[in-house]
Amino acid sequence: xxxxxxxxxxxxxxxxxxxxxxxxxxxxxxxxxxxxxxxxxxxxxxxxxxxxxxxxxxxxxxxxxxxxxxxxxxxxxxxxxxxxxxxxxxxxxxxxxxxxxxxxxxxxxxxxxxxxxxxxxxxxxxxxxxxxxxxxxxxxxxxxxxxxxxxxxxxxxxxxxxxxxxxxxxxxxxxxxxxxxxxxxxxxxxxxxxxxxxxxxxxxxxxxxxxxxxxxxxxxxxxxxxxxxxxxxxxxxxxxxxxxxxxxxxxxxxxxxxxxxxxxxxxxxxxxxxxxxxxxxxxxxxxxxxxxxxxxxxxxxxxxxxxxxxxxxxxxxxxxxxxxxxxxxxxxxx
Numbered sequence: 001x002x003x004x005x006x007x008x009x010x011x012x013x014x015x016x017x018x019x020x021x022x023x024x025x026x027x028x029x030x031x032x033x034x035x036x037x038x039x040x041x042x043x044x045x046x047x048x049x050x051x052x053x054x055x056x057x058x059x060x061x062x063x064x065x066x067x068x069x070x071x072x073x074x075x076x077x078x079x080x081x082x083x084x085x086x087x088x089x090x091x092x093x094x095x096x097x098x099x100x101x102x103x104x105x106x107x108x109x110x111x112x113x114x115x116x117x118x119x120x121x122x123x124x125x126x127x128x129x130x131x132x133x134x135x136x137x138x139x140x141x142x143x144x145x146x147x148x149x150x151x152x153x154x155x156x157x158x159x160x161x162x163x164x165x166x167x168x169x170x171x172x173x174x175x176x177x178x179x180x181x182x183x184x185x186x187x188x189x190x191x192x193x194x195x196x197x198x199x200x201x202x203x204x205x206x207x208x209x210x211x212x213x214x215x216x217x218x219x220x221x222x223x224x225x226x227x228x229x230x231x232x233x234x235x236x237x238x239x240x241x242x243x244x245x246x247x248x249x250x251x252x253x254x255x256x257x258x259x260x261x262x263x264x265x266x267x268x269x270x271x272x273x274x275x276x277x278x279x280x281x282x283x284x285x286x287x288x289x290x291x292x293x294x295x296x297x298x299x300x301x302x303x304x305x306x307x308x309x310x311x312x313x314x315x316x317x318x319x320x321x322x323x324x325x326x327x328x329x330x331x332x333x334x
Contacts, residue, residue, distance in 0.1 A: 020047045026300035033066040037073035039262035040286040061085045072291045076102040078307040079130040085220045092296035095305035097287045103185030105162040107131035120157035130309045133317030140326040143239035151327045169213040192280045194220030208234040208252040210243045212259035247271040
């Protein structure tokens with residue numbers, strides 16, 4: 001697959017064969033660090049200084065000596081980087097790269113929900129906007145959501161948002177009856193359904209399963225394990241970081257992966273001896289794929305698009321993220 005096939009020109013800048021070298025040269029000139037989420041185009045992942053999940057990358061942004069952060073991901077991720085690194089310039093190569101999950105609840109909706117449950121503790125997934133984080137008590141990632149909820153006194157109501165599938169997973173593990181879950185979803189993960197998982201499992205006997213808890217098929221994966229269709233020890237509900245950790249130590253020869261297909265690139269690099277296949281090959285986030293080589297070059301050349309977060313919102317959101325970190329290591333992030 002050629003660069004033009006995976007990243008068609010959209011900005012009038014032809015990246016050309018030396019585009020990656022130009023990215024690195026421009027980054028040095030701007031004193032910038034380039035961060036790429038695991039769901040980005042392979043070409044973007046390969047040119048980045050760091051690749052990972054959104055929270056891990058935001059923490060790298062905060063710790064970096066670079067004065068400029070170029071975040072190749074979706075908008076809430078760049079906002080989180082700005083929250084944790086308020087004194088740095090944060091750029092996103094396309095400010096229109098949104099997120100269906102983050103957009104499934106706004107600050108006004110959260111305030112109204114809180115008013116219906118006075119005294120409840122608000123737990124927000126990091127996949128939320130800065131304004132929602134500012135209304136949150138504790139943030140969480142998919143890898144530590146159970147730990148965060150378990151840290152809350154059992155007599156306190158919990159409002160968990162915005163992902164209904166992650167919330168269902170946490171409620172199933174904790175047995176928490178006073179936990180209310182917002183009915184939001186990532187359109188990509190919701191589309192990885194139980195029937196598609198079952199069909200893929202049947203065509204790949206012997207494969208391990210890596211299932212992201214945002215997926216609509218997570219419950220089906222546990223059902224398959226319970227019914228004996230797949231040995232329980234081969235079904236792993238994992239964050240993206242957890243998938244990489246598991247891959248590096250796995251003895252499996254074949255793994256089916258239920259998450260956005262960009263993750264396959266990092267998994268194949270981490271464990272090239274394993275045959276990684278997507279449960280749903282169409283599980284591609286159009287927002288993640290909006291970040292192209294041309295737009296990355298434009299961002300580094302022209303300083304577009306800069307991300308701003310109101311300082312008061314950022315300060316409140318930062319407290320929610322810090323409380324999460326104080327409870328326990330965020331692990332592999334989202």
